[in-house]
Amino acid sequence: MSDPCIICVAITGSVPTQADNPAVPVTISEQVESTHAAYEAGASIAHCHVRDDEGKPTSDPERFARLKEGIEKHCPDMIVQLSTGGRSGAGRERGGMLPLSPDMASLSVGSNNFPTRVYENSPDLVDWLCSQMLEYNVKPEIEAFDLSHIIQATRLQKAGKLKGPLYVQFVMGVQNAMIADERVFDFYIETLKRFAPDAQWCGAGIGRHQIEVNEWCIRKGGHTRT
Amino acid sequence: MSDPCIICVAITGSVPTQADNPAVPVTISEQVESTHAAYEAGASIAHCHVRDDEGKPTSDPERFARLKEGIEKHCPDMIVQLSTGGRSGAGRERGGMLPLSPDMASLSVGSNNFPTRVYENSPDLVDWLCSQMLEYNVKPEIEAFDLSHIIQATRLQKAGKLKGPLYVQFVMGVQNAMIADERVFDFYIETLKRFAPDAQWCGAGIGRHQIEVNEWCIRKGGHTRT
Ligand SMILES: [Zn+2]
Ligand SMILES: [Zn+2]
Ligand SMILES: [Zn+2]
Ligand SMILES: [Zn+2]
Numbered sequence: 534m535s536d537p538c539i540i541c542v543a544i545t546g547s548v549p550t551q552a553d554n555p556a557v558p559v560t561i562s563e564q565v566e567s568t569h570a571a572y573e574a575g576a577s578i579a580h581c582h583v584r585d586d587e588g589k590p591t592s593d594p595e596r597f598a599r600l601k602e603g604i605e606k607h608c609p610d611m612i613v614q615l616s617t618g619g620r621s622g623a624g625r626e627r628g629g630m631l632p633l634s635p636d637m638a639s640l641s642v643g644s645n646n647f648p649t650r651v652y653e654n655s656p657d658l659v660d661w662l663c664s665q666m667l668e669y670n671v672k673p674e675i676e677a678f679d680l681s682h683i684i685q686a687t688r689l690q691k692a693g694k695l696k697g698p699l700y701v702q703f704v705m706g707v708q709n710a711m712i713a714d715e716r717v718f719d720f721y722i723e724t725l726k727r728f729a730p731d732a733q734w735c736g737a738g739i740g741r742h743q744i745e746v747n748e749w750c751i752r753k754g755g756h757t758r759t
Numbered sequence: 760m761s762d763p764c765i766i767c768v769a770i771t772g773s774v775p776t777q778a779d780n781p782a783v784p785v786t787i788s789e790q791v792e793s794t795h796a797a798y799e800a801g802a803s804i805a806h807c808h809v810r811d812d813e814g815k816p817t818s819d820p821e822r823f824a825r826l827k828e829g830i831e832k833h834c835p836d837m838i839v840q841l842s843t844g845g846r847s848g849a850g851r852e853r854g855g856m857l858p859l860s861p862d863m864a865s866l867s868v869g870s871n872n873f874p875t876r877v878y879e880n881s882p883d884l885v886d887w888l889c890s891q892m893l894e895y896n897v898k899p900e901i902e903a904f905d906l907s908h909i910i911q912a913t914r915l916q917k918a919g920k921l922k923g924p925l926y927v928q929f930v931m932g933v934q935n936a937m938i939a940d941e942r943v944f945d946f947y948i949e950t951l952k953r954f955a956p957d958a959q960w961c962g963a964g965i966g967r968h969q970i971e972v973n974e975w976c977i978r979k980g981g982h983t984r985t
Contacts, residue, residue, distance in 0.1 A: 643935065644870045644877045645907065646885075651870045653877045656935050680906035681871065681937040688938075709869070709882050711907040712914075716953070720946050727942070 542568065542576035543737075559584050561596065565603035572608040578756075579604055580614045580639065580674075592622035597630035612636045614674055617662055619652050627658075631665040637700070638666060640673035642689060643682040646709035652678070663694040674735075675701040678710040683721060687728035699732040701725055706742030713742035718749050768794065768802040769963075785810050787822065791829035798834035804982075805830055806840045806865065806900075818848035823856035838862045840900055843888060845878050853884075857891040863926070864892060866899035868915060869908040872935035878904070889920040900961075901927040904936040909947060913954035925958040927951055932968030939968035944975050 558567040561583070568579045581604070583596040601613050614637035617627045631638060640662055641654040666673050673695060675686040683703075689695040703721045705713040718736065725732050735756035738746025750756060784793040787809070794805045807830070809822040827839050840863035843853045857864060866888055867880040892899050899921060901912040909929075915921040929947045931939040944962065951958050961982035964972025976982060 643872050643905075644879075645905075646870050646880070646882055646911075649882060651877065651879045651881050653870075653879070654872070655877050656872055656875060659872075678907070679869075679871075680943065681904070684938055684940075684943075685872075685935065709911065712910055714910075717906065717910075717950070724943070 542571040542578070543580040543582075559588055561599045561603060564600055565607055568604050568611070569607045572611050576611070578612040578614055578637070579608070580616065582616045582618070582620075590620045590622075592617075592626050592629050594630040594633065597635075598633055601633055601635055614638060617641075618676070619654065624658060625661060628662045628665050631662075631669045631671055634669045635671055637672045637674055639676050639702075640666065641676045641678070641682070642685045643679065645678040645682075645711075648708040652710075659689075660694065663689060667694075667696060672696075672700065675699060676704055677701055677721065678704050678707060680711075680717075680721065680724065683725050684728055687725070687732075690729060697729065697731060699725075699729050701732060701734045703734060703736045703746075704739065705736065705746055706739040713738050713746055715749060718746070719753070722753060722755070768797040768804070769806040769808075785814055787825045787829060790826055791833055794830050794837070795833045798837050802837070804838040804840055804863070805834070806842065808842045808844070808846075816846045816848075818843075818852050818855050820856040820859065823861075824859055827859060827861055840864060843867075844902070845880065850884060851887060854888045854891050857888075857895050857897055860895045861897055863898045863900050865902050865928075866892065867902045867904070867908070868911045869905065871904040871908075871937075874934040878936075885915075886920065889915060893920075893922065898922075898926065901925060902930055903927055903947065904930050904933060906937075906943075906947065906950065909951050910954055913951070913958075916955065923955065923957060925951075925955050927958060927960045929960060929962045929972075930965065931962065931972055932965040939964050939972055941975060944972070945979070948979060948981070 558564045581600055583591055583593060583600055585591040585593065597615050604611055604613050613635045615630050615635045616639045618639055619627060642659050644654050645652050675682065677683045683701060686695065686699055686701060690697050690699055703718060705711050711717065722734060725734055733756065736746045736750040784790045807826055809817055809819060809826055811817040811819065823841050830837055830839050839861045841856050841861045842865045844865055845853060868885050870880050871878050903909045909927060912921065912925055912927060916923050916925055929944060931937050937943065948960060951960055959982065962972045962976040
C-alpha cells in the first residue's frame with residue numbers, strides 16, 4: 534500500500550462500564566483526554582461512542598457534539614468517526630448525530646448475531662443511514678461482521694447509495710458473529726478487492742483477539758484499530 | 760464424493776402465493792401430489808413449508824403433521840424435512856412441529872437481512888431449536904445465509920448442541936443476504952471442510968440463480984435442491 538498506515542483508536546467502546554474497569558474513560562473530558570494521548574502516540578482516527586449520565590451507551594447528538602468539538606480542539610487533523618452502532622440506540626435515533634457532519638461515521642449494512650441478541654440493521658434503516666451520510670457528507674466506515682456485509686457495501690456503492698472509495702472494517706472475534714480467523718481475513722481482503730478495487734480496509738479484533746488482528750492488518754497492508 | 764447425489768425438492772417455498780403463480784401447490788393434498796411427482800423423478804428429500812387457509816405461511820404443527828403423513832404414505836423412503844424458517848412464525852412457534860420427529864428440519868444459526876426485513880434468529884432461539892432437535896432426534900439442515908453461519912454450526916456441534924455429521928445448505932441469491940457467487944461458494948465448501956471434515960453440504964440458489972447454483976453443486980460434489 535502506498536498510503537501511510539492509519540491507526541484508528543476506539544477510546545471507549547459501547548460495552549465496558551467504569552464498574553468493569555475504572556480506567557475506561559467515560560465522561561466527555563476523560564474521552565478527550567485519552568484521545569489526545571492516542572493522538573500524541575500517532576493515532577489518526579478516533580472512533581467515538583458516548584455515554585449518558587448513568588454510563589450507558591447513548592446516541593445523544595448533543596454529547597456527540599461536545600466530544601467532537603473537544604477532539605477537534607485538542608487533536609487537530611485527527612479524523613473524528615462517530616458510531617451509529619446499535620448498542621447506543623434503536624432505529625433512526627442511531628443516526629441522530631449525522632447532521633453534525635463528522636468526518637466519518639460507522640455504518641452497518643447487514644444484520645448478524647451478537648453474544649446475546651440480534652444486531653438489527655434492517656434494509657430500510659441501512660438505506661436511511663446511507664442517505665443521511667450522503668446528505669451531510671460523512672464518510673462511512675463499513676462495519677463488516679460477516680462476508681455478505683462486504684459485498685453488500687460494494688452493491689450499495691454501485692447503486693449510488695454510498696460514495697466511494699469504500700472504507701471497510703473487518704470485525705472479528707464477536708461471539709455468535711465472525712470468529713478471528715486468518716484464512717477468513719484473507720478472503721475478506723480478496724473479496725473486497727474483487728468487488729471494489731479502490732476500497733481501503735482495516736481490521737478490529739474484539740477482546741483477546743485485538744493484538745492478533747492488528748498484526749494481520751499491519752502485515753497485509755491494512756489500517757488498524759486499537 | 761462416494762455417497763449418491765441427494766436431490767432435495769422444495770415444493771412450496773414460504774414466499775410465493777397462488778396469486779403470483781397459480782401452479783404453486785398450496786393445499787396439503789396439492790403439496791403431497793407435487794412431492795410425489797418429484798419423488799418419482801428421483802428427489803429424495805422434501806423440504807416442506809405449510810400454508811394457512813388464507814395461503815399465508817404458518818408453523819401450525821397440525822398442518823405439518825398432515826403433510827408429513829401424506830408424504831410418508833405416498834413417497835416411502837423420502838426424507839421429510841420441515842421448515843423452522845422465520846417467515847412462518849415468530850420465536851418458539853417456529854419449532855412447534857419438532858415434536859413430530861420429522862427426519863430433518865431446517866435450522867438457521869445466525870441472523871441476516873432478507874429483501875425487506877431482518878431475519879431474526881437470536882442466540883437464545885437457536886439454542887432452543889437445537890435442544891428440541893436433539894430431544895426429538897431431528898437432523899438439522901443448517902441454512903447458511905452467510906459465511907459465519909457455517910462456522911457457527913461447527914461451533915454448536917463442538918459444544919454438543921448439534922449432533923454431527925452436519926448437513927449444511929448454502930443459500931445464495933437472497934437480496935440483502937449473500938449473492939450467488941461461485942468464488943464464495945468454493946470458499947463455503949473449503950471452510951466447512953476445514954472446521955467439520957465429515958460434514959455434507961448442498962446448495963440452494965434462489966429465484967433466477969437456481970439452475971446456476973444446482974450446476975455448481977453437481978460439479979463440486981454436493982447435493983442439490985430444486
Ligand atoms: Zn478503523
Ligand atoms: Zn464502535
Ligand atoms: Zn437440501
Ligand atoms: Zn424453506
